[in-house]
Amino acid sequence: xxxxxxxxxxxxxxxxxxxxxxxxxxxxxxxxxxxxxxxxxxxxxxxxxxxxxxxxxxxxxxxxxxxxxxxxxxxxxxxxxxxxxxxxxxxxxxxxxxxxxxxxxxxxxxxxxxxxxxxxxxxxxxxxxxxxxxxxxxxxxxxxxxxxxxxxxxxxxxxxxxxxxxxxxxxxxxxxxxxxxxxxxxxxxxxxxxxxxxxxxxxxxxxxxxxxxxxxxxxxxxxxxxxxxxxxxxxxxxxxxx
Amino acid sequence: xxxxxxxxxxxxxxxxxxxxxxxxxxxxxxxxxxxxxxxxxxxxxxxxxxxxxxxxxxxxxxxxxxxxxxxxxxxxxxxxxxxxxxxxxxxxxxxxxxxxxxxxxxxxxxxxx
Numbered sequence: 001x002x003x004x005x006x007x008x009x010x011x012x013x014x015x016x017x018x019x020x021x022x023x024x025x026x027x028x029x030x031x032x033x034x035x036x037x038x039x040x041x042x043x044x045x046x047x048x049x050x051x052x053x054x055x056x057x058x059x060x061x062x063x064x065x066x067x068x069x070x071x072x073x074x075x076x077x078x079x080x081x082x083x084x085x086x087x088x089x090x091x092x093x094x095x096x097x098x099x100x101x102x103x104x105x106x107x108x109x110x111x112x113x114x115x116x117x118x119x120x121x122x123x124x125x126x127x128x129x130x131x132x133x134x135x136x137x138x139x140x141x142x143x144x145x146x147x148x149x150x151x152x153x154x155x156x157x158x159x160x161x162x163x164x165x166x167x168x169x170x171x172x173x174x175x176x177x178x179x180x181x182x183x184x185x186x187x188x189x190x191x192x193x194x195x196x197x198x199x200x201x202x203x204x205x206x207x208x209x210x211x212x213x214x215x216x217x218x219x220x221x222x223x224x225x226x227x228x229x230x231x232x233x234x235x236x237x238x239x240x241x242x
Numbered sequence: 243x244x245x246x247x248x249x250x251x252x253x254x255x256x257x258x259x260x261x262x263x264x265x266x267x268x269x270x271x272x273x274x275x276x277x278x279x280x281x282x283x284x285x286x287x288x289x290x291x292x293x294x295x296x297x298x299x300x301x302x303x304x305x306x307x308x309x310x311x312x313x314x315x316x317x318x319x320x321x322x323x324x325x326x327x328x329x330x331x332x333x334x335x336x337x338x339x340x341x342x343x344x345x346x347x348x349x350x351x352x353x354x355x
Contacts, residue, residue: 226316
């Protein structure tokens with residue numbers, strides 16, 4: 001009767017957002033890891049912004065080049081700012097590279113290479129944690145801790161000249177609390193990252209991902225590990241450089 | 243589990259973006275930026291006491307490092323645009339918190355002095 005060609009009503013749409021598949025083409029566990037990391041980014045930025053605002057509001061602050069000027073574990077006690085933290089930063093960047101190489105080997109389903117790079121990543125993680133332990137021990141031996149600062153006589157070593165003692169004590173305490181809280185929270189993330197990496201490596205050794213046909217789990221822990229590196233980049237800048 | 247395997251194979255083509263050569267070049271870039279930060283901190287900053295243009299340099303270099311880690315190591319550059327926006331746009335809220343709290347801390351300075 002009619003010559004008008006009607007649009008077929010039952011045509012199946014196949015655009016990315018018409019349902020039935022992930023519009024992002026990312027597997028569920030991986031996207032959830034991303035959203036977890038997003039929430040973790042908010043936690044870390046809250047801590048760092050709290051640090052920033054307390055530091056901005058303080059008239060004086062302990063000089064980073066005087067607080068961090070030794071290389072713990074060696075005889076270099078004074079006059080070497082940034083050397084030790086430079087080593088720590090290098091270790092963490094290097095372990096991030098070994099992680100991404102493990103992910104890359106995973107894409108080629110090369111089990112031996114994944115194991116090698118995962119073990120390198122775990123060693124890097126332990127090296128970083130050991131350095132952090134040395135750094136904490138060094139600051140603790142100088143008198144810094146949660147709720148503790150060095151004695152009146154030694155406190156002025158950590159400040160520029162000519163600052164009243166009351167101001168020194170006040171901001172040294174703020175610095176100590178913030179330093180141990182933020183690097184402690186980051187160190188805890190590194191520690192859990194190492195534990196997760198060990199679990200995944202055991203699974204790789206057991207052949208779990210060969211049976212599954214994909215090394216996607218390596219990619220997911222890789223995201224977490226890179227995030228830990230990412231946070232360190234910011235902690236390093238705001239505690240040691242600024 | 244079967245869903246996971248099919249998705250992986252569907253995605254496989256996109257992972258060619260990250261070759262071993264590229265991984266190492268990103269590593270050298272990150273190391274290079276860190277070395278520049280050290281040069282600024284050890285060789286340049288001591289000559290300019292209380293200069294207020296040094297901290298912005300550190301922050302810009304840090305953001306560069308963050309970009310390289312997120313884009314290449316975390317592979318976000320090679321994901322779908324929707325995925326990238328889902329991760330990056332919420333981060334912008336942090337700028338709001340920075341603005342609010344730096345403003346507040348300027349007020350605290352006044353109270354303390």
